[in-house]
Amino acid sequence: MGAKLGGGGGKKWDLGQNSEINVTPFVDVMLVLLIIFMVAAPMATVSIAIDLPPAIPPPPSEKKPPDPTIVFIQDTGALFIDGVQTRLENLPADIPADMTKKGVTGVPQEERVFLQAQPDVTYDKFMEVLNILQENGYFKVGIINEEIE
Numbered sequence: 001m002g003a004k005l006g007g008g009g010g011k012k013w014d015l016g017q018n019s020e021i022n023v024t025p026f027v028d029v030m031l032v033l034l035i036i037f038m039v040a041a042p043m044a045t046v047s048i049a050i051d052l053p054p055a056i057p058p059p060p061s062e063k064k065p066p067d068p069t070i071v072f073i074q075d076t077g078a079l080f081i082d083g084v085q086t087r088l089e090n091l092p093a094d095i096p097a098d099m100t101k102k103g104v105t106g107v108p109q110e111e112r113v114f115l116q117a118q119p120d121v122t123y124d125k126f127m128e129v130l131n132i133l134q135e136n137g138y139f140k141v142g143i144i145n146e147e148i149e
Contacts, residue, residue, distance in 0.1 A: 066102040069095060069113050070144070071131055074107035088128060092136040108137035116144040 071079040071091070079086050086094045099111060113133055117126050133141055 005103065037125075066099075066104050066142060068142075069098050069102070069104075069111070070131070071095070071113060071115050071129060073117040073125060074119050075118045077125055080130065088132065091129070091132050095136075095138070109139060112140040113138045114144050116141045125144070 037074060067082075070082055072083075074080070074145065079088060079091065081094050081098050083089075084094075084098075096108070099105075104111060115126075115133070130141065
């Protein structure tokens, strides 16, 4: 696999085959990549100071936390607050009454309400109840997807 320039058969114009690998471009590329990674590696390791609490368990409290308020939605649209049936219009008044019965006297923004629905409840019925809760200041709403035992 050679090429000849000119018409003669002499060695002067003979282009021989080069069988050596030129590694200079490869080494240049590798050195550039090494420098890039050396500069980028310290920027990728960002440390964040975290103040963790000690591994000592808190002392047991004598007071048991009150049971949560659970609003249950049936697929028929019926609403229940802790097993007591109510209507959508009465929901803003019945939730504070249920919390007072349990001994919770906080403001609605700080109290947690759990919302549970049967699997066949439509999205609009679920969102109606959620919107009523948020309109009345209950922003800490937990959604339950399984039976509580």
